[in-house]
Amino acid sequence: MTRVLIADDHAAVRGGFRVLIESDPTMTVVGEAATGAEAVELARAHIPDVVLMDIQMPGMDGLAATREIAGDPHLASVRILILTTFDIDEYVIDALGAGAGGFLVKNTQPEQLLHGIRVVAGGEELLSPGLTRRLIAQLGGRPGAPRISPHALESLTAREREVTALVAAGMNNAEIAQSLFISNATVKTHVSRSMTKLGARDRAQLVAFAYLSGLVTTS
Structure with a gap:
C-alpha cells in the first residue's frame, strides 16, 4: 500500500x-x-x-x-x-x-x-528525457550551481557508468535490464551503488549528476 x-x-x-x-x-x-x-x-x-x-x-x-x-x-x-x-x-x-x-x-x-x-x-x-536534458543544461549554467568533478565518475565501474547513463536517458529498470540483458535485480543494485558513490539521494539527483559530471551531454 x-x-x-x-x-x-x-x-x-x-x-x-x-x-x-x-x-x-x-x-x-x-x-x-x-x-x-x-x-x-x-x-x-x-x-x-x-x-x-x-x-x-x-x-x-x-x-x-x-x-x-x-x-x-x-x-x-x-x-x-x-x-x-x-x-x-x-x-x-x-x-x-x-x-x-x-x-x-x-x-x-x-x-x-x-x-x-x-x-x-x-x-x-x-521527468521526460527531453525536459530533463533542458533543465539540467540550465542548472549547470546557473551561478552557484553544484559542480560534479569528472573524477567522481572514477569510483563507478564500467557497468555502473553504463546503467547511470541509461537512467539519465529516461529508461526505467525494466527497460535497462532488457537493453543490457541483465536482471531487474542487477539493475537495481547498480543504480543503488551508483547513487551511493555519487552521493545522490534519488534517481532524479542521479540524472542531474550524470549530466553535470559529463557522463552524458545535452547535445
Whole structure:
C-alpha cells in the first residue's frame, strides 16, 4: 500500500486529490497539510511513501518544505512529487535542487497523477528525457550551481557508468535490464551503488549528476 501525504493550501484541492488517490485500492492518504510547516510535521509523524507538495503555500512554501524533508535522515524513504499550477522551468529546477523526485502540473489527467505517484514511490524520477536534458543544461549554467568533478565518475565501474547513463536517458529498470540483458535485480543494485558513490539521494539527483559530471551531454 502506497501511503500519500497531501500538502496544498486549498481544502477543495486536497479533497479532490484524496478522493482520486483513495479510488485506487493500492493507495491511501495518511494526512493533509495546508502549509509547508504542516507538511514537514506530518511527514515526520507518518513517514509517508510520497508527499504531493504544492509550491505556493503560506509561510513555509513547498520548496522550503521539500528541502526540510529531503534533508532529514529519518525521512530518507520519503519521496516528494511537486504539484503546481506553474509549468515554469525555474520551479522545476528549484524543486529538483530541493530534493523532489518528480514534477507535475495540477491540471494533469487523473490517471497520470496516479501513475506519477507510483513512479516516484518506486524511486524513479518523473521527468521526460527531453525536459530533463533542458533543465539540467540550465542548472549547470546557473551561478552557484553544484559542480560534479569528472573524477567522481572514477569510483563507478564500467557497468555502473553504463546503467547511470541509461537512467539519465529516461529508461526505467525494466527497460535497462532488457537493453543490457541483465536482471531487474542487477539493475537495481547498480543504480543503488551508483547513487551511493555519487552521493545522490534519488534517481532524479542521479540524472542531474550524470549530466553535470559529463557522463552524458545535452547535445
